[in-house]
Amino acid sequence: MSMTYAPGEPTQPAGAPPSLQVRLALYRRMVELRVFEKRVYDVFLQGLVKGTTHLSLGEEAISAAYGEAMRKDDWTFATYRGHAHTLSRGVPMAPIMAELMGRRGGLMAGKGGSMHLTSVEHGMMGSYAIVGAHLPIANGAALSAKYRKSGQVAVCFFGDGTTNIGAFHEALNFAAVWKLPIVFVCENNLYMEYTAISAVTAVEHPAADRAGAYGLERILVDGNDADVMYETATRTLERARSGEGPSLVEALTYRHAGHSRADPGKYRPDQEVAEWMQRDPIDIYRARLLSQGVDASVLGRIDSDVADAVAVATEVAKASPPPGEDLIMKDLWSDGSSTWRN
Amino acid sequence: MAELSLREAVGRAIAQEMRRDPNVVFMGEDVAAAGGVFKSTVGLLEEFGPERVIDTPISEQAILGAIMGASMTGLRPIAEIMYSDFFAVCWDLVVNQMAKTRYMTNGQVSLPLVMKTGNGGGLRFGAQHSQSIENWAMAVPGIKVVMPSTPRDLIGLFAASVRDDDPVIFLEQKALYASKGEVEDGEIVEPLGKAAIRRQGGDATIVTIGTMVPRALEAADRLHQEEGISCTVIDLRTLIPLDAACVLDMVSATGRLFTVEENPRVLGWGAEIASIVADEIFYDLDGPLVRIATPYIPLPAAGELEDKTIPSVDAIVETIRKRMG
Numbered sequence: 001m002s003m004t005y006a007p008g009e010p011t012q013p014a015g016a017p018p019s020l021q022v023r024l025a026l027y028r029r030m031v032e033l034r035v036f037e038k039r040v041y042d043v044f045l046q047g048l049v050k051g052t053t054h055l056s057l058g059e060e061a062i063s064a065a066y067g068e069a070m071r072k073d074d075w076t077f078a079t080y081r082g083h084a085h086t087l088s089r090g091v092p093m094a095p096i097m098a099e100l101m102g103r104r105g106g107l108m109a110g111k112g113g114s115m116h117l118t119s120v121e122h123g124m125m126g127s128y129a130i131v132g133a134h135l136p137i138a139n140g141a142a143l144s145a146k147y148r149k150s151g152q153v154a155v156c157f158f159g160d161g162t163t164n165i166g167a168f169h170e171a172l173n174f175a176a177v178w179k180l181p182i183v184f185v186c187e188n189n190l191y192m193e194y195t196a197i198s199a200v201t202a203v204e205h206p207a208a209d210r211a212g213a214y215g216l217e218r219i220l221v222d223g224n225d226a227d228v229m230y231e232t233a234t235r236t237l238e239r240a241r242s243g244e245g246p247s248l249v250e251a252l253t254y255r256h257a258g259h260s261r262a263d264p265g266k267y268r269p270d271q272e273v274a275e276w277m278q279r280d281p282i283d284i285y286r287a288r289l290l291s292q293g294v295d296a297s298v299l300g301r302i303d304s305d306v307a308d309a310v311a312v313a314t315e316v317a318k319a320s321p322p323p324g325e326d327l328i329m330k331d332l333w334s335d336g337s338s339t340w341r342n
Numbered sequence: 343m344a345e346l347s348l349r350e351a352v353g354r355a356i357a358q359e360m361r362r363d364p365n366v367v368f369m370g371e372d373v374a375a376a377g378g379v380f381k382s383t384v385g386l387l388e389e390f391g392p393e394r395v396i397d398t399p400i401s402e403q404a405i406l407g408a409i410m411g412a413s414m415t416g417l418r419p420i421a422e423i424m425y426s427d428f429f430a431v432c433w434d435l436v437v438n439q440m441a442k443t444r445y446m447t448n449g450q451v452s453l454p455l456v457m458k459t460g461n462g463g464g465l466r467f468g469a470q471h472s473q474s475i476e477n478w479a480m481a482v483p484g485i486k487v488v489m490p491s492t493p494r495d496l497i498g499l500f501a502a503s504v505r506d507d508d509p510v511i512f513l514e515q516k517a518l519y520a521s522k523g524e525v526e527d528g529e530i531v532e533p534l535g536k537a538a539i540r541r542q543g544g545d546a547t548i549v550t551i552g553t554m555v556p557r558a559l560e561a562a563d564r565l566h567q568e569e570g571i572s573c574t575v576i577d578l579r580t581l582i583p584l585d586a587a588c589v590l591d592m593v594s595a596t597g598r599l600f601t602v603e604e605n606p607r608v609l610g611w612g613a614e615i616a617s618i619v620a621d622e623i624f625y626d627l628d629g630p631l632v633r634i635a636t637p638y639i640p641l642p643a644a645g646e647l648e649d650k651t652i653p654s655v656d657a658i659v660e661t662i663r664k665r666m667g
Contacts, residue, residue, distance in 0.1 A: 075415070108446060147412075331444055331445055333508050341585075
């Protein structure tokens with residue numbers, strides 16, 4: 001199966017679509033990400049979440065597909081926009097919501113916050129809030145897998161803006177030279193923070209057009225199509241696992257909201273927003289499943305199950321106490337202390 | 343027993359840990375086939391092979407990222423950052439990533455890694471290959487900072503650093519690579535956070551580390567012979583964790599503190615030591631706390647200029663003589 005695409009044209013990969021079971025799981029996950037992120041938006045407005053949040057509304061297909069395709073012991077490295085990637089590894093909703101609310105029951109007991117979600121037991125190896133830093137770190141996990149011959153793969157998600165920082169290029173070269181078992185997934189939502197990526201980048205497709213510089217295949221896909229993303233995920237994971245080395249995927253997508261809580265997203269043309277809202281990954285997938293004979297009641301049941309689960313998780317998080325001052329001086333060092341002198 | 347140079351001790355230290363633990367890997371620029379720019383890692387590639395002794399591109403972020411990710415997933419990696427000045431191009435990995443990840447994740451992640459580096463001046467390399475970055479490293483909670491002054495300590499402290507479950511910056515003083523010392527055969531491990539009292543005297547306590555240790559010892563001998571001033575000399579050996587108790591004990595006993603620091607004066611480690619002493623044993627002091635440090639300038643290259651910039655034996659003797667007078 002070829003993964004080579006004409007320049008500038010996202011192309012559907014060849015091959016059979018995933019099984020119905022996988023497709024229903026993908027649908028459920030995307031709905032979960034959507035409803036969860038909308039609830040995060042609500043509870044932020046209610047004053048229950050402080051600081052900031054970066055939502056993945058509109059970008060659900062990418063992390064959902066990789067989450068579904070990855071092996072349980074594979075590793076995810078994500079950015080500050082990492083709620084979706086954490087959920088996609090099967091981390092329960094309640095501790096994530098509690099972390100955002102700064103509660104003891106949070107995934108990191110309130111010490112990390114929205115931008116640093118981590119759950120090592122689920123292979124969620126961290127959300128990194130300095131653009132580009134986690135690409136080299138994900139390489140290290142891949143190096144470890146290769147050295148230990150464990151068959152594990154690291155998947156590293158990042159935004160389009162990351163493609164212009166030095167660590168991106170250092171990491172891509174390093175991964176290619178050692179043929180590391182890693183997949184780099186660029187979620188190109190067309191805007192860095194407020195500035196269009198196209199306005200500040202020498203090539204049209206900030207990741208795909210640079211793949212050749214590292215001897216990698218040019219992979220540009222529709223990040224709003226869950227079937228395309230799932231096939232891309234299975235194929236790039238297989239390539240990594242079989243020792244053929246890294247892949248760099250550019251998945252085109254769009255955020256439905258601004259960059260962060262502080263951003264209403266007004267810099268984007270109304271027409272562009274309207275067009276991308278027509279390409280909502282969940283609407284597209286629901287329509288496709290219905291047209292292919294999946295009963296509306298099956299999808300409706302998933303929708304209501306997810307809504308219930310998000311409601312319960314929100315209440316569990318709200319009921320969790322504050323972190324407690326006993327945590328402040330703990331766990332700087334591996335002995336659990338923060339002692340720096342005697 | 344053998345006499346080793348500090349340079350030779352580096353290779354022996356890495357080999358000791360790599361023989362002991364197959365999860366120890368070592369990477370850096372020119373460290374494998376070339377044996378290191380300081381020729382301190384010659385023979386490691388031949389003994390341990392290219393999967394464990396790895397030549398990297400000139401990509402310091404990729405190097406530190408690789409050891410961080412590897413340390414999160416079962417390995418105990420060692421990286422060489424050729425000159426400590428180069429930490430400036432990969433400091434994000436140290437400051438924002440390694441130092442904070444364990445704390446932010448509520449203890450989910452351990453980072454058993456070592457960043458070894460050639461540190462300090464004295465070799466006429468100029469301002470971008472001569473800095474002493476120990477005070478940069480100390481300024482970030484979450485990084486251990488180690489700086490041996492003898493070949494034996496280098497092996498023992500390196501072993502402890504590799505075996506430690508937290509990230510360590512291991513500072514090898516370039517000016518000491520050629521210096522020699524007796525090293526016994528067999529495994530050597532020295533605990534982190536324990537200072538060494540190199541000389542005892544009753545009149546003043548000199549607290550120092552790294553390249554300044556032999557200078558302080560020579561200055562103490564001269565002060566004794568020429569002025570009858572008898573000094574204790576403490577080699578801190580590690581800055582984080584800091585053996586403050588040893589400093590407090592010795593300064594209490596002598597009543598005077600002098601720090602000798604290679605790092606630039608402003609916010610150098612000696613300021614923290616002076617603050618601890620002033621705060622906790624002020625009434626045991628018989629005179630001012632005095633810091634002898636490199637001034638607040640980049641290091642000049644020419645020998646005459648560099649020698650007048652970094653604390654010399656003469657400068658240490660002169661300062662202590664004056665301030666004890």
